[in-house]
Amino acid sequence: xxxxxxxxxxxxxxRSPLAADRTRAFERLVASVHRPLFAVCESITQHRxxxxxxxxxxxxxxxxxxxxFRGDSRLGTWMYRIAIRxxxxxxxxxxxxxxxxxxxxxxDPRTLAGPENVDAERVRRALGRLSAEHRTVLALFxxxxxxxxxxxxxxxxxxxxxxxxxxxxxxxxxxxxxxQRDC
Amino acid sequence: xxxxxxxxxxxxxxIQHPFLRDGLPNHIRAHVAECDxxxxxxxxxxxxxxxxxxxxxxxxxxxQARRMLDAALTAKRRTRAAILALLCFDLxxxxxxxVFIGWSWALALFAVTVPPQAAALWYVSVHHRRLIERAAQxxxxxxxxxxxxxxxxxxxxxxxxxxxxxxxxxxxLAASELPYQAASRNALAAGQILFDAGFIGLGVYxxxxxxxxxRESDDLKTSGxx
Ligand SMILES: [Zn+2]
Numbered sequence: 001x002x003x004x005x006x007x008x009x010x011x012x013x014x015r016s017p018l019a020a021d022r023t024r025a026f027e028r029l030v031a032s033v034h035r036p037l038f039a040v041c042e043s044i045t046q047h048r049x050x051x052x053x054x055x056x057x058x059x060x061x062x063x064x065x066x067x068x069f070r071g072d073s074r075l076g077t078w079m080y081r082i083a084i085r086x087x088x089x090x091x092x093x094x095x096x097x098x099x100x101x102x103x104x105x106x107x108d109p110r111t112l113a114g115p116e117n118v119d120a121e122r123v124r125r126a127l128g129r130l131s132a133e134h135r136t137v138l139a140l141f142x143x144x145x146x147x148x149x150x151x152x153x154x155x156x157x158x159x160x161x162x163x164x165x166x167x168x169x170x171x172x173x174x175x176x177x178x179x180q181r182d183c
Numbered sequence: 184x185x186x187x188x189x190x191x192x193x194x195x196x197x198i199q200h201p202f203l204r205d206g207l208p209n210h211i212r213a214h215v216a217e218c219d220x221x222x223x224x225x226x227x228x229x230x231x232x233x234x235x236x237x238x239x240x241x242x243x244x245x246x247q248a249r250r251m252l253d254a255a256l257t258a259k260r261r262t263r264a265a266i267l268a269l270l271c272f273d274l275x276x277x278x279x280x281x282v283f284i285g286w287s288w289a290l291a292l293f294a295v296t297v298p299p300q301a302a303a304l305w306y307v308s309v310h311h312r313r314l315i316e317r318a319a320q321x322x323x324x325x326x327x328x329x330x331x332x333x334x335x336x337x338x339x340x341x342x343x344x345x346x347x348x349x350x351x352x353x354x355x356l357a358a359s360e361l362p363y364q365a366a367s368r369n370a371l372a373a374g375q376i377l378f379d380a381g382f383i384g385l386g387v388y389x390x391x392x393x394x395x396x397x398r399e400s401d402d403l404k405t406s407g408x409x
Contacts, residue, residue, distance in 0.1 A: 027248040034246075039239035056246065060255045063248075118223075123230040142235040167197045170228060177227050 001076035001144060002032050010075065014066045026066070030059055033076060036143045037083045043139040044087040044132050047094065054090040058083040073153055080154040084136060091132060118177075126176035134169035141166055188214060192221050196228070 002010070006028070013025020037058070042051035062082050069078065127135065140151045152162035186194070192214045196207060207215070207225075215221045 023249050030248050030251075031245040034244075035239040035242045038242035039235050042238050042242075043235055052243070056251060056255065059246070059248070059251060063252055118226040118230045120230050120234060123227055124234050126227070127231055127234065138231060139235050142232040143239050163197060167194070170193075170197065170224065173231060174224055174227050177223075 001074060001146065001150065002029075006032065007075045011069070011071070014069075026063055029062075029075070029079070033079045033083075037079065039143040040080065040136065040139040041083055041087040041090075043127065043135045044084065045091045045094065046128055046135075050090045050094055051087065054086040055083060057090070058086040061086065074150075077150065077153050080140070081156070084154070088132060122180045123173075123177060126173055126180050129176045130169060130172055133165065134172055137162065137165045138169050138173065189218060189221055192218070193224055196221075196224065 010025045010029045010032075013021050013028070016022055016025070034055070037055060038051055041054045041058075042048060045051050045054060058079070062079060065082070069075070073081075127138070130138070137151065137155070140146055140154060146154075148159050148162050148166075151166075152159040155162055155165075157165070192211050195211045215225055
C-alpha cells in the first residue's frame with residue numbers, strides 16, 4: 001500500500017491546476033502500485049499479457065476516475081479494486097474465447113525462493129487450479145503485507161468473510177497441491 | 184464440533200500471519216514442528232507466497248503514464264472510427280437490401296392491386312419468358328406469377344436482418360476489445376475482416392444483380408414488342 005504521506009502528495013498533485021503536476025503525480029501513483037498490482041492481476045488472469053492489458057485498462061480507468069476520488073478509502077485500496085475488476089474482466093474475455101492455447105509462461109524455478117522440501121512448480125500448478133476468487137485473496141495476502149481489514153476493504157466484504165475466504169483458499173491450495181503429488 | 188489441534192493451529196496461521204513461518208506464535212510453531220500435515224500447510228503457503236512475490240518482482244517496469252494514456256486514447260479513437268465506418272458500411276448494405284426488397288414488394292403490390300390481366304401482362308412483359316411459356320402450356324398465369332414473385336422475395340428477404348444483426352454484433356465485438364488490441368487479438372481481427380468480406384460480397388451481389396435484372400427486363404420488353 002502507498003504510504004499516507006506519499007498518498008497525500010499524489011492526491012495534491014492530481015488536483016493541481018497544472019497538467020504537468022497532474023501527470024507527474026499520476027506517474028508516481030502508477031510506479032508505486034505497479035508491481036504488486038501486476039502480481040495480483042497475473043495470478044487472477046494466469047497470463048502475463050492479459051495481466052498487462054488489464055493493468056493498462058485499470059490505469060486508464062483510474063486516470064479518468066481520479067478527479068472524482070473523494071478519499072472514502074485509501075488510494076491503494078481503490079487502485080487494487082480497479083485492477084482486480086479489470087483482471088476479472090480480462091479473464092472472462094479470455095474464457096469466452098476459450099483460448100487456452102496461450103497458457104501462462106512458466107517461471108524460472110530459480111527465482112522461486114520457497115521452502116526446499118516443496119516443489120515450487122507444483123505449488124504454481126496448484127495455484128493455477130484454484131478459482132479466481134481464491135487466487136485473488138491469496139495474492140492480496142501474499143504480495144504485500146496487507147492486513148485482513150485492508151483486504152476486506154479491497155474485496156468489499158466484511159473482515160470475517162475475507163478471513164474465511166483466505167482459510168478456504170489455503171485449504172484448497174494444499175488439497176490441489178496434494179492432488180498434484182498423487183498424479 | 185470440537186476443534187482438533189491441527190484445526191486450531193491452521194486457524195491460528197490464518198489469523199496471525201498466514202504465510203510467514205517466522206511470524207507464527209510460539210505455540211503454533213511448536214505444533215508445526217511436530218505435525219507433518221500442518222508443516223505441509225505452512226510450506227505450501229510459503230511456496231505460494233514466494234511464487235506470487237516473484238511474479239511481482241518479474242513485472243515489467245511501470246509504464247510511462249503520459250505515453251500509455253496517449254496510446255490508449257489514440258487506440259480508442261482509432262477503434263471508434265473503425266467501428267463507425269463498419270457500422271456505416273453495414274447500414275449502407277442494409278439500405279441496399281431494403282431498396283431491393285422494397286422494389287420486389289412494390290411489384291407484388293402492383294400485381295395484386297391492378298386488374299389481374301393487366302398486371303400479369305405487364306409483369307410477364309418485363310420478366311421471364313419462362314412464365315409466358317408456362318402460361319401457354321395451360322397454367323394459371325396469375326398464380327405462376329405470384330409464386331415467382333414469392334420465391335424472389337424469399338430469396339432476398341434474409342439479407343437485411345443478417346446485415347443488421349451482423350453489423351451490430353461486429354460493433355459489439357469490436358467494442359468489447361476496447362481500448363487495446365494486443366497481438367493475441369489478431370485472430371479475432373482476422374475473423375472480423377472475413378465477416379466484413381461477406382458483407383462486401385453480398386453488397387456487390389445486390390449491386391450487380393440489379394442492372395442485370397433491368398437489362399433482362401429490357402430484353403424481354405423488346406422481344407415482347409417485336
Ligand atoms: Zn497439525
